Amino acid sequence: MDFLLDPLQYDFIVRALLAAGIVGVVCSILGVYIVLRGMAFLGDAMAHTILPGVVAAFLLGWPLAVGALIMGVLTALGIGVLTERTALKEDTAIGVIFAGLFALGVAMLSLRGNYSIDLAHFLFGNLLGVSSGDLLLTAVLGVVVLVLIFLFYKEFLVISFDPVLAETLRLPTRFLNYLLLILIAVTIVVALQVVGVALMLAILVTPAATASFVTRRLPSMMIVSAVIGVFSGVVGVYASYYLNIPSGPAVVLTATLIFLLGLAVAAGRNRRGALETSAPEAA
Amino acid sequence: MKATIMRDTQAAPAHGVAHEPGAPTLELDNVWVSYNGKLSSGNGGASHALEAVTFRVERGERVAVVGPNGAGKSTLFKLIVGTLRPDRGRVSIFGHGPDGHICIAYVPQRNQVDWNFPVTVEDVVMMGRVGQIGLLRRPGKSDWGIVRSALGRVGAANLAHKRIGELSGGQQQRVFLARALAQEAELVLLDEPLNGLDTPTQEAIIAILDDLRRDGVTVLLATHDLDLAAERFDRIMLLNRRVIAFEPPATALRADNLLRAYGGHLHHVDGSGAMIVADDCFDN
Structure with a gap:
């Protein structure tokens, strides 16, 4: 029990746990669409392209999220326009923007003296440095994302499953x-x-990938994914505290272990399922 | 169906454009579509996917669209659905362009559907209601009622809670037809829905189309199966970039028409089955 309660005497740990929990829910629920629509590469690229925005905000002393948000929205629009208007394949367009902007971010950051520590924070997270202002912003943005996913649930479902149906239903x-x-x-x-x-x-x-092993419908996939996300976030924070590893790798390693567990469960169930269905045929 | 009656009495439907009274269900007038300005190698140097296509389909008709691969069947369907615009000419559905209509249903080829998607049969059928439900609203009791009765009509009520990945080929087609019913579609386009189904299953799907016809639903179905087209459809459209023939089966499948549709493209015909069918018809 002390093992769990001990770290809670530090405010920064409490803030880190709350932030990890919020992030766990929001990322894992939106991540369901990323997995189902095959947008993983796009998601990875967008994470990298916000770097110059974050670094600019950092150098100017603005809240990091402001720079990230501006850059993120610009990237989203830029990738949309590039693939709509040019003959480039989507992954090529994304690759060009992705690498170019990430390089720009690293170059900008190198202008500062203690470059390697800052870079490590941007690359791998700095969960234990979350301020109460950061936490508030995280919570507000997280709620906005969840509300929009909820409001447009059936439309996002249709454009993800059957884009032609979305057109024939004249959805925007x-x-x-x-x-x-x-x-x-x-x-x-x-x-x-x-x-x-x-x-x-x-x-x-x-x-989200783990949740896809064990669920049959989108809402349950979202719920299971969110539970895994929160659990990974919280376990990650404790692991980061006790093992003295950066928060990012701790959270991701936890999520990956759960994924492997899910994979094993699914494989076992499939084998049993195969045995059950083949048994009556053999009889 | 209620919505059909409402539209026929000239009242504007709650969503989508009104239907012009007396206008044909579907009318294409001198429609041309280019290959995006590109000359693709697979079409013998032709610059157009569709050329001077003109035809009319009346309410409740069942039309088989037949032609070699690359003949423009998919392009034609995209035009009618409204996802593709013609370079020249006009597409009208009940007197208006396709844009405003939510009464057109498209049943995709089976290989275009992600069967691993985490949705159940009733989820898929409910997707047909999303246009009528409208933005920011949830499906109501009446929507679930419509979904259940649509599944009942295609004989798939017992599948409601199955995940779509667990369905057989015939069941998959039933579910997508139920979705068209839930959409209250008046014009249904099916892209090679009978490929790979055994004869009894094909017959069951045709029986559902018979049922749709009683409601005045118009059906266009792309197929390679000339026998089926000849036996079970009101008219056959022989398509090879142009409309070669659009007539009742007896006249549409005359040897000269078939030669013009398939002649230079015999190497495009899928599989030996389709070739044998074509040979039979040449003997007539």
């Missing part, structure tokens, strides 16, 4: 696609301090 498909990109950008901003740029993709896709 362009608006919905851009909205989803912007929600991904905002979610990345929310998760920036917890996991950092380099590991962002894991917190977006790993809980």
Whole structure:
């Protein structure tokens, strides 16, 4: 019990736990769409492209989230326009923007003296440095993302499962696609301090991928994914505290272990299922 | 169906554009579509996917759209659904362009659906209601009622809670037809829905189309199966970038028409089955 309660005497740990919990819910629920729509590469790219925005805010002394948010929304729109208007394949367009902007961010950061520590924080998260202002912003943005996912639930379901149906039902498909990109950008901003740029993709896709093993419908996939996300976040914070490893890797490693567990359970069930269905045929 | 009656009495439907009284269900007038300005190698150097396509389909008709691969069947369906615009000419559905209509249902080819998607059969059928329900609203009791009765009509009520990945080929087609019913579609396009189904299953799907016809639902179905097209459809559209023939089966499948539709493209015909069918028809 002391093992769990001990760290709670520090305010920064409490804030870190709250931030990890919020991030766990928001990332894992939005991550369900990223997994189902095959947008993992896009999510990874968007996490990297916000770096120059974050660094600019950092150098100017603004809240980091402001720079990240501006850059994230610009990237979402930029990728949308590039793939709509040019003959480039989507992954090529994304790759070009992704690498270019990430390089710009690193170059900007290197202008500062203690470059390697700052870079490590941006790349791998600095959960234990979450201020109460950061926490408030994380909570507000997280709630906005969840409310929008809830409000547009059935439309996002249709554009994800059957884009042609979305067209024939005359849904505002362009608006919905851009909205989803912007929600991904905002979610990345929310998760920036917890996991950092380099590991962002894991917190977006790993809980959702795990949930896909054990669920049959989208709402239950979202709930299971959120539970895994929160659990990974909280365990990650404790691991970070006791093992003295950065928060990002701690959270991601926890999520990955749960994924492997889920994989084993699913494999076992499939084998049993195969035996059960083959048994009557053999009889 | 209630919505059909409402539209026929000229009252504007709650969503989507009104239907012009007396206008044909579907009318294409001199429609041209280019290949995005590109000359693709698979079409013999032709610059158009569709050329000068003109035809009319009346309410409740059942039309088989037949032609070699690359003949423009999918392009034609995209035009009618409204996801593609013609370079020239006009597409009208009940007297208006496709844009405002939510009464057009498209049943995709089976390989275009992600069968691992975490949705149940009733979730998929409910998707057909999303247009009528409207933004920011949840499905109500009446929507669930419509979904259940749609599943009942296609004989799939017992599948409601199955995950779509667990369905057989025939069940998959039933579910997508139920979705078209839930959408209250008056024009249903099916893209090769019968491929790979055994004969009894094909017959069961055709029986559902018979049921739709009683409600005045118009059906366009793309197929490679000339026998089926000849036996179970009111008219056959032979398509090869142009409309070669659009007539009742007896005249549409004359040898000269088939030669013009398939002649230079025999290597495009899928599988030996389709070739044998074509040979039978040449003997007539």
